[in-house]
Amino acid sequence: xxxxxxxxxxxxxxxxxxxLVLGDSFKILSQMKSESVDMIFADPPYFLSNDGIxxxxxxxVSVNKGDWDRLSTDGNSGLDKHKFNRKWIKLCxxxxxxxxxxxxxxxxxxxxxxxMALEQEGFKIINNITWQKTNPPPNLACRxxxxxxxxxxxxxxxxxxxxxxxxYEKMKEMNHGKQMKDVWTGALTKPSEKKEGKxxxxxxxxxxxxxxxxxxxxxxxxxxxxxxxxxxxxEAKRLGRKFIGIDICEEYLELTKRRLEKVVNER
Numbered sequence: 001x002x003x004x005x006x007x008x009x010x011x012x013x014x015x016x017x018x019x020l021v022l023g024d025s026f027k028i029l030s031q032m033k034s035e036s037v038d039m040i041f042a043d044p045p046y047f048l049s050n051d052g053i054x055x056x057x058x059x060x061v062s063v064n065k066g067d068w069d070r071l072s073t074d075g076n077s078g079l080d081k082h083k084f085n086r087k088w089i090k091l092c093x094x095x096x097x098x099x100x101x102x103x104x105x106x107x108x109x110x111x112x113x114x115x116m117a118l119e120q121e122g123f124k125i126i127n128n129i130t131w132q133k134t135n136p137p138p139n140l141a142c143r144x145x146x147x148x149x150x151x152x153x154x155x156x157x158x159x160x161x162x163x164x165x166x167x168y169e170k171m172k173e174m175n176h177g178k179q180m181k182d183v184w185t186g187a188l189t190k191p192s193e194k195k196e197g198k199x200x201x202x203x204x205x206x207x208x209x210x211x212x213x214x215x216x217x218x219x220x221x222x223x224x225x226x227x228x229x230x231x232x233x234x235e236a237k238r239l240g241r242k243f244i245g246i247d248i249c250e251e252y253l254e255l256t257k258r259r260l261e262k263v264v265n266e267r
Contacts, residue, residue: 004036004221004244012250013257015264017242018233020253025225028246029091037244038220040092040102041211041232043203046109047081081110085117088225093121093157095223101126101156101164101215105203111151124158131207132185152207154215164215171214184210196262197255199229208235216241230256237263 004019009031012022021028092102102123104114118125129152136148156164171180189204208231216222218240224232227245233256236243247253 004033006031006033012253013260015237015260018237018245018260019243020227020233020245020247020256020260022247022250022253024248025088025246026091029088029095029225032095034094035097035100036095036221037223038097038100039212039216040096040100040223040225041105041208042088042092042102042225043105043201043228044085044088044110044114044226046107046201047077048109078113082113082117085110085113086121089114089117089123090121092223092225093123096157098157098159098161099163099165101154103152103154103211103215105131105150105152107147107150111153115153118153118155119158122158123155124162125153125155126164127154127182128152129154130183132183134185134187136188152211165217167214171210174210174213193231196258197229197251199252199255202229203231205231205235208232209239212236212239212241227256228252230259234259234263238266 009021009028011019013020089102089104096102102118104111104118106114115125131150131152133148133150136146139146156162172178174180184207186204186206189202193205194202212222212232212235219242221242221244222232222236223244223246225246227233227247229252230245233243233245237260245253245256247256
């Protein structure tokens with residue numbers, strides 16, 4: 001842990017080779033040492049908490065997720081959102097190793113800003129993964145097509161010296177002997193993965209399992225700057241990687257803590 005941060009930080013929770021930090025991601029990332037992590041997975045705020053409604057479990061519910069999903073704006077929300085994305089992506093680039101990679105998940109609400117921010121901050125996009133959900137919630141307004149996909153951008157530093165790791169053979173093996181394509185199809189997060197508590201944007205474990213296996217080796221250090229429900233940490237732990245999770249919401253770090261403890265007890 002000491003070789004990851006410029007100074008000793010108070011930890012919210014730790015297990016063997018897993019550390020959770022409570023606080024503002026911008027501030028915590030600024031305290032991390034340069035080129036200290038191998039891979040980053042980020043599911044940043046989509047800023048959709050606008051007092052509208054959506055469908056969940058067949059019921060109409062509020063889209064509001066929490067203060068963390070509200071954008072502080074001076075009147076130009078699009079520009080402010082892009083400034084936010086450039087800021088955290090720039091900080092992530094500094095802490096990512098030369099041969100490291102970053103994965104960022106998003107929807108149409110933020111992914112175009114993120115793609116532009118990656119290029120502006122000196123990244124090269126390796127793949128544009130389309131995650132096709134087999135059981136998306138219905139469209140209540142009935143004035144457009146049902147939203148059933150998310151995009152996951154995979155990028156590396158735009159530097160000729162950067163040689164990112166990709167376990168091509170393992171991905172081919174997991175895809176029944178055929179090259180794996182950039183469209184991944186699967187269901188939303190299973191109820192069994194939410195037994196320790198619920199998060200409004202929790203990613204399924206199979207998604208992070210594939211990402212981690214594809215782009216890291218054992219003992220790699222994985223960072224999630226918007227830790228949320230902790231799925232990244234759960235899969236990192238199961239697959240023999242080290243994990244750093246940052247979140248500004250104590251409730252979600254407590255959820256991550258319970259999930260990590262459960263993985264430790266499985267061994």
